Amino acid sequence: MRVLVRLRIHSPSQHQMDSCRFQNIPTNPLAKELPAVDIFVTTADTVLEPPIMTVNTVLSAMAVDYPGHKLACYVSDDGCSPIILYSLIEAAKFGHLWIPFCKKYDVQVRAPFRYFSGDVVFPPSSDDDNKSSGFHLEWRRMKDEYEKVRQKIEEAANGTVQIECSGEYAAFSTNTNKSDHPSIIKVIWENKEKVPEGMPHLIYVSREKRPHCPHHYKAGAMNVLTRVSGVMTNAPFMLNVDCDMFVNNPKIVLHAMCSFLGLKPQECAFIQFPQAFYNQVKDDPFGTQSVTIGLEMYGRGMAGIQGPFYAGTGCFHRRKLIYGFSLDNQDVQGKEDDEKILKESFGNSMEFINSLTQSLKDDISPIQDVSSAAQVSSQVAHCVYEHGTAWGIKVGWGYGTLTEGVQTGLRIHRKGLKSISCIPDPPGFLGTTPTSGLSLRFFLRYGLSARAWWNNQRMARIHSATSILFGVLSFLFELLGISEVVFEVTKKDQSDNSSDHDQDTNHKDDTSNNNVGRFTFDESPMFIPVTTFLFVHLTALALSLFGQHDEVGLGEFLSSVWTVLCFWPFVRVLFGKGKYGIPSSIVLKSAGFALIFVQLYRMASVG
Template sequence: MACADVRAVEWWVRGRGSCGGSCGGSSRLLACEPWVRAKVHRDLWLASHGIVRWLVLRFVETSGLRAMGSCGGSCGGSSRPLACEPWVRVARAECFQMGDFNSSSMEDDDMAAPLFERQLRKNYVQRAVDITILLLMVSLLSYRLVCIRSHSGDGWEVKTWQVAMGCEAWFTFVWVLVVSTKWNLLRYLTFPQRLLQRTRELPALDMFVTTADPELEPPIIMVNTVLSLMAVDYPGAAHKLAVYVSDDACSPLTFFALSKAAKFAQLWVPFCRKYNIEVRAPFQYFSPAAEQPPSAGGGSNSPEFQQEWKHIKNEYESLNRKVEDAHKKPVSSILSAGEFAAFANTELGNHPPIVKIIWENKETAPDGLPHLIYISREKRPKHHHHYKAGAMNALIRVSGVMTNAPFMLNVDCDMYAHNPHIALHALCLLLDPRSQNDTAYVQCPQKFYDGLKDDPFGNQLVVLQEILGQGIVSIQGPFYGGTGCFHRRRVIYGALPKNVDSKKKNARSMDEISLSDFGSSEQFLKLVTRALKDESGAEKDLPSSLEAALHVASCGYEYGTSWGKKIGLIYGSTTEDISTGMTIQSKGWRSAYCSPDPPAFLGCAPTGGPASLNQMKRWSTGLLEILVSKSNPMRATLLGRLQFRQCLTYIWLLIWGIRSIPELIYALLPAYCIITNSHFLPKVHEPAILIPASVFAIYNIYTLLEHFRCGLSARAWWNYQQTARIKSACAWLFGVLSILLKVLGISDTVFEITKKEQSTANGQPDADMGRFTFDESPIFMPGTTVLLVQLAALAMLMLGIQPAAGGANGSGLAEVACSLLAVLYFWPFLRGLLGKDKYGIPLKTIYKSAALSTVFVLFCRFSSVGLHQ
């Protein structure tokens, strides 16, 4: 009977597979059904002989359930894998105690188990919907082609249909790129416990934090990010961690905040390790909403813990007050101390390099604090500093001469480590034998804390990262996002994958990289050679490397080198992250996507209209800079090793700005047709109207369901649709104009820093933060103009002052519906026309937009004269 039970369990587990407990509903696998769990439970406890109990357990541990779902004990609730159930753990321990088998065999299995698993999501329904939409769009283009010559009327009406067809052809092309990107959806499952069992000693890790303006990026936000990184879980190897902070503003306030943070870290980091604190950014852990101390990680809520919690909280509040008070005081009061003498004669954009060791783990204690180092690279007025890319390259060089870790993590100053085990998760993807030779970096998704309800500005990008993000992962890997990314140092130094033939695709092998490309510092060049050979560690202690660090942080160090061209982050674009990632992948490297639960990093999303639009403008400008440069994805595919589908994905991303032109024209077509009493869509009574109507209905219903699947509301879906139209008409359009001015040599692009917002006093977002705000920027003119044009067209329709239509060619219900939909999309601008202060559109913007809309109406009236003669 026992043997039959064993065979049954084997069939259930191996024959049917497992999802690791992550499935749910009717789609879950048989091995995860409750009755199967109950059957295994009964077999484990009722089998009379120990060997039978062991065999059943072996099926649970070594077959699909364990391989796909082991979580190292960090899971919880009904979703955890069967191998992590308490009764399975008890049974396993009992088997060891009974001596029924050799324990070394189980340890050997642990050593051989993969550090990560790939899960390919079944998306047959999504593919069917995507293909259906594509076929409908092609059908609409075919309808245009058939009707465009037979269409009766003047040449202006034919031109209207030609313009509509051109826009729809562009939309079809973009949709082909989208379908190609999300055809396969892939996610990774990582197993940090296996890493700790397999790896005797964790590798060194350098962590970079970049900040550029203490006014737009408050130092207390940067301090919390630094503290969360210093407290990450790195068992037995904390002395191998180093945190570098790049201050591009050379602000004594930033250095002051870091100095105070280092003292607080001596209390905070041991507290987090002792009680296994999960949230290791103090401003979140001690949020005003948490009036009572939360339970410690182990579930203990002892008086000792509560007493320490109160003490640590008081110390953090003291730190916060000191930083805020220093921000209010004049700089001279901060510079009075001797340690701030280096900042005495500095100016913004004109100062020597500054490198200071704020904290050093001198005893190299495994349970000590990571190194903390402050860097402000040299800046001079006549030297181009290349914005964030230049700061990152300076960080790479300084860290290369001081600690020279084989792996590097970079985050923005507001992206704190929310998951304390994130370094272990990322190393699972970098150290597994399957990925060790071809995975260049591990990118974590950008997620945000204190997000506004229903994402009124559509900038949290939840669905974009969940759907399209997983699609990109299945090709050659995700883009480098500029923050939350773990790099191999030797990849940043220009090395190629070991499986790439350097004689093909114009690639260079590691041996062909000239050391002269890295600069003139002899100490740095020695360590570069070690890094390229996968040998980590610096030769000297931190203080003895300060002179070399200052040398490589000077503004003239990069002259005559390949920094920014072939080595480090690539220059030439304000989106240096995308350009760098594409350059790396064009050499044959792949990238991986790490999205653990809880999220790896959390940052603050921009709020208000100006901040959101300016960020999108900067992104679209930088992406277009890459598209028109020599380092575009087409060239990387033809002359490099960038895969074709990955090239299509990059094209989809880089043409964000260009999409604004056809979308803006298509948004104006309904108003044009109403004013001229013509039409660009089939009449309601014509069967052909079902084609565009079906595209509109299917697309919107499916995107709504995607939002539901990501746990978002219908209001969040509508906010995303609304802000997508606003960003396209305003931010993306200005990105195109910026590139045109740069190409014509009239002006150059400028890197604009996004303002980082802090939580309100009660720890909750301000109720008015969800309202759309305006300023004097001309970026709001296109949206205001589109709205005024639509209102003018609808007013002319209601007043009956349209020109007479020829036959049945007048504007119809479809054009009116599209015009009303455009008004709904730009509803925040309609409210802005009536609003006041920052919630109202400035009068100058309204006057300029009114003038532009008047010109458009006059143009429509002029074209209608020839249209209906």
């Protein structure tokens, strides 16, 4: 396995993005030839994924340099929360100011929280004075407006302001809870007049969920988005991002379309932008940088073979390939109009089948107006819609795995098609995620500190004793039929590294800087193994240093020192308080386990 992984890096290649004929939107007359793109954003939990983060992702995606009437942004809310709908309605109001502002001043980072964080430099001040003073006024106004929206959304999210479940929100009232509710689809904004300068369509989607109906986590959500967008806008291309990944480069859609239109289709089945992170802490204490490096290294290696894997986010797809077809329709030749056959695979909605035949014929004319499709779209978002069809098997995002992205990408590669890794400067998307595992040499080569490498080594050990251990256990439990593997949504921390959200009220959390890069804990059993190992090794060290055990070998001693060093972040907070300390229940349980282990060992060695 390791050999196979290493082999990948020996075929480096990189896709060159040529300057494309679609420059200077919107003055370029060719702009009308640009294809439509449906953008999917997934969110699932308003606590783990703060709505303001989702809103920033949505705003950054809607504000890209692309004709507004050719974009539609679909937000899937698996948490079925009126707070998300409310946040998006507020976001749309702000978007009407924000998007023109971004385009007028060629703002580089169009996620407002980042733009106003203070880390991001202003656009050139070399503009003539009039313009730049106008700019400063507008900038101030925009910041104030964003601040208001942020506050409203945060108040709704933390419950200080309750959302009345009536009117627009009536659908949420009838005993809805996130795992038992009808489908709720709301067109928040429709660019009815189809104006290029206008704001893209914005649609809220919460698919139906019922306790007896498996929902297949993110893959299920993506398949619903695929169908809903099929009957609403049916764009030939789609982009999907997780809610914590904002668009960092406003030319991203243009870049992708230049590649799709400029290359042979079989050379460019999908376009993956590597994952990069914005909230890097000095020396990378959580080892996230390795994901970026890893993706870059392996990504380039894979590019030399058949192209990168589909990572699940930050990726543009061809709708047709997601439907499981090949580029030349060979697999459906002669059956394109056979309703019965299509319904067997794709389900019973006639409207959806019509949109699908349209995609098959590469006919990209928009079907109808978005709002009038709302009724039909709620039908394709029903939880029983997929029963007996090929969704999740041969069609759409694959089920039965927690890495639905990789699987879906491989299904496309299996057709012999290539994918492309697109690495623009600045990076296309920025998000938040932790992972691990590369050599010191690579770290130094990529300009990272030895400290960062050490943090990464350490994180790899901590991962092995926490998430990987639990992953293996839950997989075994599933194999034995004891329990089912579930997709647990990861908690996102939206640290914008900014000194404030409002510079005027000098109100800073003076401890916040000290806490950057610190581990947070809760009562999850996930922390027990590490803490137990730690106690065992601390006991071993104590016994060998002060104790009666003189037969301790040097190797054993060093191994214990190494383990303790790796778990040092845990040692420091063993008796800490609050979220930065290990809860005493975890400490007690672990101490108990360690004691049992040491006792058993002693009995065994005496015996």
